Amino acid sequence: MVATGVALAMAAVLLWAGLEKARSLAPVASILAQLGVPASSARTAAALLAATEVAVALGLVFRPGSAATLAGVVGLACAFAIAGLIAFWRHERIRCGCFGPYGNATLGLGQVAALPIWLGGAALLWLESPGQAPDGLRSASWLALIGLTMAALRAVQACKLSREARGDRRSALEMLLWLPR
């Protein structure tokens, strides 16, 4: 049960990050270029990163104990930690962009601190279910649950912004109605 929870949590995080990156590759490419990736291949690298995160996330849902999935988790965690170290050593303020183009989080020791957590999660999955594939229906149900949770969280955010925008729109309408007088 714990291993399942850990796998789903990691999958949700990677799925959210990967889909947000895929939706908006330019900021990710910019961040990779700041980290030292050649500008000509930064966009390709960004697309590969997003695709890898989504693929590893799906692997954690459907094949949590497989060597390929766990290698992907370890590889991504190491890549994140290296990115954090680069930003830290250079003393540069490089935006994280981990979960999309918003937010003010920056790369640094936070990614390094997260490395043991990722590695611990991968180790737990390896020990609990080495190479075993869970039931197809169960995995599909977990994917549905993760997807619905993510959609619900985004829906809450959209509703909140919609209410604020409505207030701003009505205020602007007041001013626009008065100005021509």
Place this chain on the structure above:
Amino acid sequence: MATALMLAVGVLALLVFLLFAIVVELYRGVRQLREVAGILDRPLDVDLGDVAGTKPSAHGLPAALDSAASAIVLFLSDRCGTCQALAAGFRGVLPAQLWVVLEAPTPRATEEFLAAHRLTAASAGGRLLVDAAGKIAERIGLRTTPVGFRVENGHLVGATTVPSTRYLSSILPQRVHLERPPLVQERAPV
């Protein structure tokens, strides 16, 4: 079959997630444009400092406010666009428990402002003041308009800027009336 259905639910849910993310981005873009245009509906808190907890009459406001359970004192200026929009929203009649202090540089400017918005002493219910030389505003230390001061139990307790009529409506004290059934007369004993 069940597996395929669950997969479809998962894929659709992720698609909905992406769509909502696009909606969020659109709203953020609109807010950015409104911020640049200066038409955001965001009230700012005004730090009252020493004025907090004092009686309104100590600053030249009407003594009637010293016994008010709850009221809003709205400072307007004839030179402020938002103030003009707020005054237009009154439609000649001040809402209950709203007091208005109008700051205008000359009597002519005052007359023009009041005439433009159909405000008179009668329509304002005695709750309209003209701060001729900005004396009240100066005593309070007010340098911006429109600002609404909140009066509770005869004391000034807080203030915010008032960016819109919508916001003003939301901060005006609301009275809830009891709805008692009509009294039934007692019948005389037989």
